[in-house]
Amino acid sequence: MAPSPHRFFFLLLVAAIAVAASLPATAGQNMTDAEALMQLKKSFTNSSSLSSWLITSKDGNNSPCAPGSHEWHGVVCTRGMVTGLRLNGLQLGGTIDVDALASFPGLRSVSFARNNFSGPLPAFHQLTALKSMYLSGNQFSGSIPDDFFSNLSHLKKLWLNGNQLSGTIPASIVQATSLLELHLDRNAFTGELPAVPPPALKSFNVSGNDLDGVVPEAFRKFDAGRFGSNEYLCYVPTHEKPCKRAQTVANSSRRVIMVFATLLVSAVVMTIALRACSSEPSRVRNFDSARGDMEGLEEKPPVYMVKQASTTQKRSSSWLGRRAGSSLGLGHRRAASAAKVDELSSRSAGDLVIVNDCKGVFGLTDLMKAAAEVIGSGGLGSAYKAVMANGVAVVVKRARDMNRATKDAFEAEMKRLGAMRHANLLPPLAYHYRKDEKLLVYEYIPKGSLLYVLHGDRGMDYAALDWPMRLKVAVGIARGTAFLHTALASHEVPHGNLKSANVLLAPDFEPLLVDFGFSGLINHIQSPHSMFAHRAPECVAGHLVCAKADVYCLGIVLLELLTGKFPAQYLHNAKGGTDLVMWATSAMDDGFERDLFDPAIVTTWKFALPDMTRLMQVAVDCVKMDLEKRPDMKEAAARVEEVAAAALATVRERQEEADSEGSTRSGDGASRSSHAAYVRDGSIQRITNVGERSSRRGSNDYSYGIS
Template sequence: MAVSFNAMVGFVLITLLALSGGPVNSEPTQDKQALLAFLSQTPHANRVQWNASVSACTWVGIICDDNQSYVYSLRLPGVGLIGSVPPNTLGRLTQLRVLSLRSNRLSGPIPTDFSNLTLLHNLYLQGNQFSGEFPTWLTRLERLNRLDLSSNNFTGSIPFAISNLTQLTGLFLENNGFSDKLPSIPAGKLASFNVSNNKLNGSIPASLSKFPASSFSGNLDLCGSPLPPCKPIFPPPTPSPDSPPIIPVNKKSKKLSTAAIVAIAVGSALALFLLLLILFLCLRKRRRQQPAKPPKPPVTTRSVVAAEAGTSSSKDDITGASTEAERNKLVFFDGGVYSFDLEDLLRASAEVLGKGSVGTSYKAVLEEGTTVVVKRLKDVVVTKREFEMTMEVLGKIKHDNVVPLRAFYFSKDEKLLVYDYMSAGSLSALLHGSRGSGRTPLDWDNRMKIALSAARGIARLHVGKVIHGNIKSSNVLLRPDNDASVSDFGLNPLFGTSTPPNRVAGYRAPEVVETRKATFKSDVYSFGVLMLELLTGKAPNQASLGEEGIDLPRWVQSVVREEWTAEVFDVELMRFHNIEEEMVQLLQIAMACVSTVPDQRPAMQEVVRMIEDMNRAETDDALRQSSDDPSKGSDGHTPAAESRTPPSVTPTP
């Protein structure tokens, strides 16, 4: 009986150990309840929609630890949170390391139960309307690396106890109402510091004098290095104007001679002149040496800018970049899949993907691994309101064959767009890149797939009353299965009539060269050029088309007119059999699209229908010949590719 009991106990222990040692995939139940309580008690826009029926670790803005046992990071920047932070909600996330509520409209004091977040490393609350004195309980969060309370309504003094935060690398308190003297904060690991635009007074502590003057500007009563030196508190007494200067009298002479009096007067005058001259020169020298108050730089993706030079930079480089929270706002569209904020984007490593006619595109890899494309626009002439209205229209376009616009940023000096990253690259790179011996040709089925999916994307834009305006092979992006999506759509209204005439060279409809105004019909023309590019394998601005200055549509027409139709098609297509008729059909559709008369071009919806009819006809033929090998001739042998002479094509006007 004892043996049986011991065996049972051993079995239970082994079972428990096995269970405890297995993979853990638990739900952070307590953290989930705290988050739901916070969201239910805080007014907010509909950008945050947490589904209580799924794990909190899948929610927007939430990152859990590897075992999904607690919430590691909470980032809700610019999501329209309004009012005070309810107590007993976020303060219950005791395992939290990163908290970002920046660029919302939160107000009132910060809840004191934030003091429970003892593991917090980064706290970003800038760009809100928080008020009250500096929360002294913050000085107990000794693991803080970065603390940003800038652009709020805090008042009172900055406590000396802030020196307890010995792990701080960044402290940002600018654009508040802090007053009194600046405490002597040990520099320690502090690499970024800003208290500009407050009401501080007194001298700058020596431990903080290493930071630039811009870190202290806007405090009228603050002085000392790196600002101008402070005036002495007790200036030396000056003699009363009523009392004559004491002049030593020679005991042997009761009265000075006239010559002595004149010498004394001249000497005094010279001494006074020299003193004034020295004072003037010192002031002039000081003005030259004193750095001018730098203008507040625009918020830019420094890592994106640095990518042009093959480098990256950190968030520290753009500290204090804006006094207005609205300028710091990265605006996301509803239903987005990303939870990062502008600060994350600034820290991202980046590389240049290409410089196009509307701006430069960068591949940005964020710290948590998310990859996006950031387009930095140039020559934008519209106002902020007009820009936002255009973005609102473009952000609503949702289609499998349209690269979604996820977010945008507007400031005086920077206009940024954020798109999904398409890992397979562009049609231009696939079609024209590396045509050496080791190249895998782009087969006919994939070319047809790309043509049809791109046509569907452009047609979707036209249904939504959006003119693409910049159709070219580098703006047709691919997925690994070669399904295509169009990008860079609808941006022409941002540039006005100043659009340079060389934009979209080779793809422009004839009427656009004169009017510089894109239309739905000019989009059809550009897509027709794109189809010719797929058929011929030639770039539309290629100089070797036969004669200098000729464009791709005219080159194709000239070849077809001479009945050399076979010479039109890409040599890489010649190795595939039984596709000649389909190539000619697509060529006929393309030639209709590039008609010089806009009214003779079909609508994009009609182009989609014609390409789909080609696919259906191909499917029907395959079904009818299902018992035969379509690659074989009537004698069972594979015919030579040269023998497949395509039928003639009638050139369009």
């Protein structure tokens, strides 16, 4: 039987609608890679860091991955296809256009970590071929959709830590059968954990949330610390920790008690008032008598009132007996000398362990009785300068979160660090062990840190930091770090916290590295940002920290020395400072390296520009995103020494030429004088931009080496 004309027309109409509906998708899929990247860029705010994302007449319709195409920052290519986007730490905001990402059939990895994205989590679950998503350190909020993991069977790594996500963890995670790493820590997730984890899961972290209930048996293969800082999440319910909230009941009980107490107080007052009125026949009441009644009421409070703590309990007036962040505050403020030591301090007085006796032998009581001032605070805690009765000045650091190792392992490591001897290291003098807090004692270095000299008040010390002196500092830092990479080769990262705040300057400007060798002692789950090595790109992308993270840190310090700029990499929120890695890499690639250098040294040492450029190249090689392309520490140190030796030879040649020409002032001396004059005359901006100024006002760690 032939179909009726009406039915045939209806089928044609349905087919036409289907074709029309598919046209937008087809158009989207037909976008070139360059067009898709430009569409993605349009969805961002503050995208100036992606200035290399542009379609030039030279490139035409070529893919960013085509041979000869200009570099598109953060775009990873494999066999001519876009396979990854590494856009972490670029201060990007706005939204993330998932439709544009869907235009890349070969896309396997995206990293938007440490940016300023906010709002609901983008629909990344539509990108079913993705293997890695790194979205840490943003402000994504709201809940994860229940079906988020349903079609992500290829996903291996998902990092959502350090956001503001809430709601429950979707049970659909079990459908992500290839998932190896899932990091959800430092959010606001609530509810219970799913019954079972994904079958292939190897790395898991939900610490720092608001989860409750009992940890399911299938999750107990992970370390207990991965579940920490969840008040109502536990392994076994007990009377003290029932694993369940009782807020509603508790609040109701408090309200009942408060109402009852209020009524009872009112009744007592009314009774007293009525009794007073009835006992006085006259309408005129004696005021003194009434006052006596009221005084009696104050002296004998009702028994149901909370009894205040006794004022006879001993209080410590010792600065060391107070918690960090107490009334001492921050900055240079004197603390009173300790007249008495509380009972706890007295019991601990003999527990100071000397590991380096170059400043003599002293005890905890000597420190507690010392006049002290706060000189800074950082990721590990606060630091104090303490001048003991014998005149010896030391720095005492109150370190938190150094509880990764056992007490025996901690003591063995401190003795090892204290015994180290190198011209560019400042080892600890002593330590005091407490379970929740450790005290580390160092020699006090008056000149302070390289960070302070470069970015502080810019006085005489900054004026003395000319080109030869900066070479000396660079060589000393490289030598000290290279020594650590030999002496502590067994550590996952030998220094671990190399930054200009942890480079102190001796009176002759010889650099002294502090706070090294702590990688095995610090609990990075509790204090993830306390060590600068963990901000290397590979660590942000989720890989374990390794020795080449120190090389990245060395590169940042070299860039800081050469540019005189405050690195944005030192700031947790990346607001302020200068992204030295991006700036230096782009300028070197474009041939504008001269714009990078600190005007204070360029103006007075113009002949040294080729040497400055060679040292800048070493720094840029040290901060490469791909750690395989970075030199190891031994090679990096050798290159720094080689450049410095050649540069100083050039300085000496210029000096000899000036002397031979009968100059009244040697070339070196003239350069030093003009450098000092440059600083003195205020030709340099005291602080380079508003972002740096505001960031430094909120920073307390640059006056001395504070972790």
